[in-house]
Amino acid sequence: MSSQITTAFVNQFSANIQMLSQQMGSLLRPAVDVETVNGEKAFFDQVGSAAAVLRTTRHADTPLIDTPHSRRMVTMSDYEYADLIDDQDKVRLLVDPTSTYSRAAAAAMGRAMDDVIISAALGNAKTGKDGSTTTAFDSNNTIGVGSPAAGLTLSKLLEAKEILDAGNVDPSIPRYIVVAPKQISDLLGDTTVTSSDFNTVKALAQGELNQFVGFTFITSNRLGVDASSYRRVIAFASDGIKLAIGKEPTARIDERADKSYATQVYYCQSVGATRMEEAKVVEVLCSEA
Secondary structure, X not given: OOXXXXXXXXXXXXXXXXXXXXXXXXXXXXXXXXXXXXXXXXXXXXXXXXXXOOOOOOOOOOOOOOOOEEEXXXXXXXXXXXXXXXXXXXXXXXXXXXXXXXXXXHHHHHHXXXXXXXXXXXXXXXXXXXXXXXXXXXXXXXXXXXXOOOOOOHHHHHHHHHHHHHOOOOOOOOEEEEEOHHHHHHHHOOOOOXXXXXXXXXXXXXXXXXXXXXXXXXXXXXXOXXXXXXXXXXXXXXXXXXXXXXXXXXXXXXXEHXXXXXXXXXXXXXXXXXXXXXXXXXXXXXXXX
């Protein structure tokens, strides 16, 4: 049984159990390429670009062009959550906490999914026929913090767009940028933002829209920092990151005979992720000082 459950007993005069502020579910799943897989590992094949050959004579031999192939591997990870509610607790509480526990478990699964996606976006990708080759994030796709160190600016957003465009990333594929709350404030304070841009950023900060400079913004508090404590903002094309789902988040609420018939709220999922192509992911370092 959770040791914290006594805070909701009747003598606290609470009419219900209120969940504390937290990210409810995955924010990033809708922004990436999702595929259902079976097995401990999954492989995703890719075809690269080939060049046409100029024909110089009549009745020439048919040219044979080797079309480049590559492969990415994803290793699945299993996540679980479980907590117990004694029958005696239900008597002492004003409400049955089972549904609240279930919501908390589902939210935890979603946050774990986002952590997997963020880690894969900037981490090492397993490539090659059997996934034995390690491909690191392309440092050429990292936009530095600047000198002096700056937060997220309009020029950095435009540079991220330019990097994707220069990499021949299909502009029709949706593009996203994952930022922390501080980066939205940075844009509002950017002196290079024009008056019309300022109105757009203001609407962005107020949650009235979520698009700017070709990117759909996702605000997350789960982004990491580098060794210098600069926030690692991620800009990417949606097909540049693959989320593999081995088992969707699944809930079971059952009595546990071995725990005095307490009710157990149980959730599990199996997920993995990988960066599919270096050209489709950009890292933007931002100071938060």
